[in-house]
Amino acid sequence: MIKQTAKVLKAMGEPTRLTIMKFLSLQELCICELTAVLNMSQPRVSQHMKVLKDADLVTERRFKQKNYFRINPRVMDGFIIEPLRKLILVTPEDMLELAEEVKRLGALDRNREVQDCINDCREDLTPTRMVKIV
Amino acid sequence: MIKQTAKVLKAMGEPTRLTIMKFLSLQELCICELTAVLNMSQPRVSQHMKVLKDADLVTERRFKQKNYFRINPRVMDGFIIEPLRKLILVTPEDMLELAEEVKRLGALDRNREVQDCINDCREDLTPTRMVKIV
DNA sequence: ACACTATATAAGGATATGTTTATGTTAACA
């Protein structure tokens, strides 16, 4: 149990992955979207997502060729993830620090994709929004 | 800020250090006590404490030759540490997993030391107990 | 079938990490 807890903390204890978790707290995103938003190489993003998934911090869902990730709503029966939720919140300070990335996020053209997604799996679309209202 | 948060999570994201944090949540302990309780080499304990201190997760206090550590009561204005408190709690599962260590903790002879400590710094002695009552 | 897109995986290299053994350093104390 201690090793498992440490694994989760370690997975989040890296700036890139913590940033990814914060963006996933805003909305579900696929590899190519994260690649665009974070302005990082695709293998880099893929490898980080593997670490997050190994720690059970995220779930993945395939749609067409794309692999969408979202924060795992119930990790370890909510025992571990619950205390970490506050650390994943996007704070006003984060908005400043991640201004560039947030701008790129807003520039993503997902409308048609999202519509397709609705048709594909309507029940799984409840967004995992945890944005802190300022 | 993200880097700082990641640093704190990373510091706790290692089994030995997470275990140390759990024992510190029970009581203030010095290097030699941790060495005895965890049955680890003294440099190993010292180096881990350095990491925890760099992340501002613990404070240290010298008394005679000994270096006592306790969990920093207010890390980052309580912003980071507060969500992590629950992860530091010693659960019943921990008691099983750390049975040997807990036994050695109970075997520590500190009575005279603690009495000296009271005389030395009376105001700083409020214990940082966060034991989960089962 | 072909090209394209999204993703995974492999290989490589630089750096970081966890540990041990050995050696300083400092304070208490006989």
Place this chain on the structure above:
DNA sequence: TGTTAACATAAACATATCCTTATATAGTGT
């Protein structure tokens, strides 16, 4: 003053981590 106890630090090593570049896979649309 010399010894011991508590601790810090250095050196060395194996392993892990993060990243890049290159390549493979697999589904989509034409």
